[in-house]
Amino acid sequence: MDATPDDLLELDRQVCFALAVASRSVIGVYRPVLEPLGLTHPQYLVMLALWGDAPLRFGELAETLRLDPATLSPIVKRLEQSGLIERIPVEGDERTFQIVPTPEGGALREQALSVPPAVIERLGLPVERLLALRDELSAVIAAVDRPHGGGHAV
Numbered sequence: 001m002d003a004t005p006d007d008l009l010e011l012d013r014q015v016c017f018a019l020a021v022a023s024r025s026v027i028g029v030y031r032p033v034l035e036p037l038g039l040t041h042p043q044y045l046v047m048l049a050l051w052g053d054a055p056l057r058f059g060e061l062a063e064t065l066r067l068d069p070a071t072l073s074p075i076v077k078r079l080e081q082s083g084l085i086e087r088i089p090v091e092g093d094e095r096t097f098q099i100v101p102t103p104e105g106g107a108l109r110e111q112a113l114s115v116p117p118a119v120i121e122r123l124g125l126p127v128e129r130l131l132a133l134r135d136e137l138s139a140v141i142a143a144v145d146r147p148h149g150g151g152h153a154v
Helices: 005-009 015-037 041-053 058-067 070-082 104-112 116-121 129-147
Strands: 085-090 094-102
Touching: 015 041, 015 104, 015 116, 015 129, 041 058, 041 085, 041 094, 041 104, 058 070, 058 094, 058 129, 070 085, 116 129
Parallel strands: none
Antiparallel strands: 085 094
């Protein structure tokens, strides 16, 4: 059945609405799982990036996480105040620094290994479906990154 022009504006037909609700809902699932680690979801993402690729310069971290520096800066500051990361000046450039986990931040990685299985259990979906969803979302991200997006409003 073809959609009429008015049908195109129905809320439940909007990809942006489905993505926004799914995002908030999944992040809500992470909240109680991350609480024992003392991390918020944005802090968890920073730590994941650093556990995988440290040291990272601040700009590299912002690019990796797709966050603007103004959004990332307070997250980094809180993690630093918590003793989980530290800034190391880059020799020869006093305005640039690298970010690395502290020994405490590195040790937290071991506890974080329980996060993905706990989230999968709480979602109650087969891992294969979650991996397929991740791949589909990656394709959406890639489409948005292409010049001129996809061209169609959805």
